[in-house]
Amino acid sequence: MVRSAIVLPELTEAVANYLEQVDLANCVQVCKAWSEVFTPLLYHHVQVLTSSHGMFRAKTPWEALQKHSSHVRTITVTTGEFPSLELWGSDCRNLTALYLGPLQTVFQRSLWCSRLMVLIANNPSIHTLKVYLYRDLARDILHQYKALKHLPALKNLLLLKDPSTRGSYWSDVAFQEILEGGHRLENLVCDFQYGGTTSLDTTMEETIHHQMWTEIKSLQVYDQIGSRAIELAQRCPNLTRLNVKLMDYYNKHCSILQQMTRHFQSGHLSRLEHLEISGLDVGSRGGGGGGGGGSVVESTIRDFLRVCASTTALKTFCLDGFYVSDELLTELWRYHAGSLENLSIMEKKGLQSSNVLQALSSCPNLRLFKGRLSRESLYLEDLVRSPWICKDLRVLHLVSSDRIELDDEMFASVIESPADTSSWPRSNIAWQRQVWAQIGALKNLETLHLSIHNEHCEIEIFSFSNGGMEHILGLKRLTELGIPEEGKESFMNNQDKQDLMQRRPRLRILYI
Amino acid sequence: MKVTLESSDGQVFTVDKEVAELSVIIKEMLVIEQANQDHPIPLLNVGAVELAKVIEYCEHHRNDPTIDDDEDYDSRKKPIEMDDWDKQFTIVNKEMMFELILAANSMQVKPLLHLGCRYAADIVKRMSPTEIRDLFQIDDDFTPEEQDKIEWEKQWTKL
Numbered sequence: 079m080v081r082s083a084i085v086l087p088e089l090t091e092a093v094a095n096y097l098e099q100v101d102l103a104n105c106v107q108v109c110k111a112w113s114e115v116f117t118p119l120l121y122h123h124v125q126v127l128t129s130s131h132g133m134f135r136a137k138t139p140w141e142a143l144q145k146h147s148s149h150v151r152t153i154t155v156t157t158g159e160f161p162s163l164e165l166w167g168s169d170c171r172n173l174t175a176l177y178l179g180p181l182q183t184v185f186q187r188s189l190w191c192s193r194l195m196v197l198i199a200n201n202p203s204i205h206t207l208k209v210y211l212y213r214d215l216a217r218d219i220l221h222q223y224k225a226l227k228h229l230p231a232l233k234n235l236l237l238l239k240d241p242s243t244r245g246s247y248w249s250d251v252a253f254q255e256i257l258e259g260g261h262r263l264e265n266l267v268c269d270f271q272y273g274g275t276t277s278l279d280t281t282m283e284e285t286i287h288h289q290m291w292t293e294i295k296s297l298q299v300y301d302q303i304g305s306r307a308i309e310l311a312q313r314c315p316n317l318t319r320l321n322v323k324l325m326d327y328y329n330k331h332c333s334i335l336q337q338m339t340r341h342f343q344s345g346h347l348s349r350l351e352h353l354e355i356s357g358l359d360v361g362s363r364g365g366g367g368g369g370g371g372g373s374v375v376e377s378t379i380r381d382f383l384r385v386c387a388s389t390t391a392l393k394t395f396c397l398d399g400f401y402v403s404d405e406l407l408t409e410l411w412r413y414h415a416g417s418l419e420n421l422s423i424m425e426k427k428g429l430q431s432s433n434v435l436q437a438l439s440s441c442p443n444l445r446l447f448k449g450r451l452s453r454e455s456l457y458l459e460d461l462v463r464s465p466w467i468c469k470d471l472r473v474l475h476l477v478s479s480d481r482i483e484l485d486d487e488m489f490a491s492v493i494e495s496p497a498d499t500s501s502w503p504r505s506n507i508a509w510q511r512q513v514w515a516q517i518g519a520l521k522n523l524e525t526l527h528l529s530i531h532n533e534h535c536e537i538e539i540f541s542f543s544n545g546g547m548e549h550i551l552g553l554k555r556l557t558e559l560g561i562p563e564e565g566k567e568s569f570m571n572n573q574d575k576q577d578l579m580q581r582r583p584r585l586r587i588l589y590i
Numbered sequence: 591m592k593v594t595l596e597s598s599d600g601q602v603f604t605v606d607k608e609v610a611e612l613s614v615i616i617k618e619m620l621v622i623e624q625a626n627q628d629h630p631i632p633l634l635n636v637g638a639v640e641l642a643k644v645i646e647y648c649e650h651h652r653n654d655p656t657i658d659d660d661e662d663y664d665s666r667k668k669p670i671e672m673d674d675w676d677k678q679f680t681i682v683n684k685e686m687m688f689e690l691i692l693a694a695n696s697m698q699v700k701p702l703l704h705l706g707c708r709y710a711a712d713i714v715k716r717m718s719p720t721e722i723r724d725l726f727q728i729d730d731d732f733t734p735e736e737q738d739k740i741e742w743e744k745q746w747t748k749l
Binding site for chain 2: 086088089092093094095096097098101103104105106107108109110111112113121138139140142143145146524554555557584
């Protein structure tokens, strides 16, 4: 007789996390005891994903839902028609989260919104609202229908770009609603660009203008010159996570980081632990003069790294899309090397080998490292000059940058002349073995992606046959190995691959 | 430092303190009974066979980072990752595994509990109600009318 541990009340929910709805439905049918336990879980998350087969006309499924609607906690709606309160059932009053979209189409926007508002009015317990921007739907929900005012328990507001809509904009009126209602939030994502030209309503009360949002911990915004990002940054003294997306045309300053820097300099204590910056393009370098110290935005980030370090050290630093100078990295190592757990630098041109070594040899707590290596100046010997000390590394992702057109003026200044490659074939194999040995010493590695090349080297600079097998087999926790696409590069020959698959059948080998 | 644990059937196990502390219950007990460590800690709900297995698990996972129980704002928690060792570990008979879940629950060994729940879910997954009943030797206590009603309600899940 098997004791059915899974019906212990404290365990069912954990078990249910791994079950699909169809499995939960089967569990409900087992016996009365199971029915009692699994029925609430079956209705926990309700998704209305398609209205194509007359679902709104079919009565039966909705009647079943209405009977159990008090169990519903989260609702996802991606249909052009929003189900009316009648369909949800009058007991649908215990919602905690509402996910709207992505939407393909919306029939009768005002009807869609008003039905949504009725549902919201019945559910003051909602703490999470996620809305994909579909045309002006988010603006209407926020501004015209004043949704935030009707959500007293709201903690997480996620306004996301709709994958099918090009160019997502928010407008002043919607933004003002956020400013007025934002003080209760803990997590705000504004994943669209500011497209308004008019300024904020100056009649807004002074208190709202200067209100501090002390609850908010996590903020994700687009940054543009003159944008509202600063407005938000000013009021968020306790952020632990900041994710900034910079706009191509406006990214010479990174105004939100400048604002945060001023903030911290004027006595506010930084609590920031996670910083992600993306979207900065190499095109912004120079910014007119381009003298030695890099662009304004670079020095902004450098200042920020220094200033925020006075009270907290960063655990996460992600930067993608632009050229990172040695000066910036020096600041990063100096102030944050000891604390960094997640580091991702996926700049276009690619990091120097020595910078990659610094990450691996000076950040003892790294758990994830993603780096793009320069294809023009990769030197294996620079990767192994000192031991990699990040013994807890779980994910290592090292790939070479894409081929870059050398005539691009922007890059000409930063590209070094090719090294003398005549001596490579001899010593290179020894360096390859050393790199593999360093990888082999990362005993906790779970995911390893390697695709390393040198533009000027005719032979394969780094291949599996020079020490890979022995060290990969020693990594007992490794479950995923990413290698260069077949045929393109000769990183691993077929014989080795079959060998490896045979000896480590559970290892997933994929092309990156 | 070592601590001793005593199973419900009186068998005593000696383990490193940091291994035993993967159990929230033991960790708390050790804080309270700091002075009095000559006596083994009694585990009244856990038999020797299960306790040995729990200790084996804790030994292997002694250096793992602790699981964050922070609520994500997405209602569904991220499933835990199973490594090769964990998969090997769960290759025992079902009775044993369910006993282990109960042991992990009473000792509050969180990662083992998560592993067990995932194991239980994998077993139940894609089983028909009849198959589940056979496995757990549960009697179908629904009347045909009640079964029909549930079958009718189930239509909701097929949307």
